[in-house]
Amino acid sequence: DVKVTQSSRYLVKRTGEKVFLECVQDMDHENMFWYRQDPGLGLRLIYFSYDVKMKEKGDIPEGYSVSREKKERFSLILESASTNQTSMYLCASSLSFSGANVLTFGAGSRLTVL
Amino acid sequence: GQNIDQPTEMTATEGAIVQINCTYQTSGFNGLFWYQQHAGEAPTFLSYNVLDGLEEKGRFSSFLSRSKGYSYLLLKELQMKDSASYLCAAMDSNYQLIWGAGTKLIIKP
Numbered sequence: 001d002v003k004v005t006q007s008s009r010y011l012v013k014r015t016g017e018k019v020f021l022e023c024v025q026d027m028d029h030e031n032m033f034w035y036r037q038d039p040g041l042g043l044r045l046i047y048f049s050y051d052v053k054m055k056e057k058g059d060i061p062e063g064y065s066v067s068r069e070k071k072e073r074f075s076l077i078l079e080s081a082s083t084n085q086t087s088m089y090l091c092a093s094s095l096s097f098s099g100a101n102v103l104t105f106g107a108g109s110r111l112t113v114l
Numbered sequence: 115g116q117n118i119d120q121p122t123e124m125t126a127t128e129g130a131i132v133q134i135n136c137t138y139q140t141s142g143f144n145g146l147f148w149y150q151q152h153a154g155e156a157p158t159f160l161s162y163n164v165l166d167g168l169e170e171k172g173r174f175s176s177f178l179s180r181s182k183g184y185s186y187l188l189l190k191e192l193q194m195k196d197s198a199s200y201l202c203a204a205m206d207s208n209y210q211l212i213w214g215a216g217t218k219l220i221i222k223p
Binding site for chain 2: 108
């Protein structure tokens with residue numbers, strides 16, 4: 001019954017490496033999101049997409065890029081990982097933008113950058 | 115600016131009732147969400163309020179006062195499995211979510 005799947009639960013990378021985080025949803029949702037979650041802070045939106053090949057910056061896009069070539073897949077890319085990008089990354093999807101815009105989250109990808 | 119405040123941590127006893135408060139300030143308002151997140155797992159949706167009042171769903175209820183910028187999540191007949199973080203999020207006029215830092219709820223036997 002898995003609906004949002006993140007390809008890697010745990011990753012360890014070195015500073016300067018390129019990192020790909022993959023997310024796939026099987027609910028035919030229009031919208032997909034990437035958040036990071038850090039202790040003591042609320043979820044912070046990195047990027048979101050409301051359609052294939054469309055992307056919008058969230059609150060903290062610096063150092064990240066995204067790709068949405070297919071409706072079901074939304075990838076987060078760290079072009080050159082840095083230690084301050086060590087975090088839990090959560091992917092989510094939703095059916096549409098409306099008031100009752102319920103998000104379905106993946107289990108998260110914990111990234112450590114050394 | 116926009117912000118959400120909720121307590122960092124709360125402790126309660128199995129079988130008891132606990133209320134987790136959330137206050138918010140947003141540019142416009144399109145509803146208030148509560149999510150539950152067990153350690154190491156994905157957040158899961160609990161409730162959505164857009165009108166004033168109390169919404170009840172089994173052991174969980176959520177309350178909203180738009181005039182006060184205030185919501186609470188009420189958990190009754192606490193069970194050990196309710197130990198989790200509870201995330202409050204308000205939706206602004208652009209349908210963007212503003213998230214609180216979460217309240218870690220510890221249930222003791």
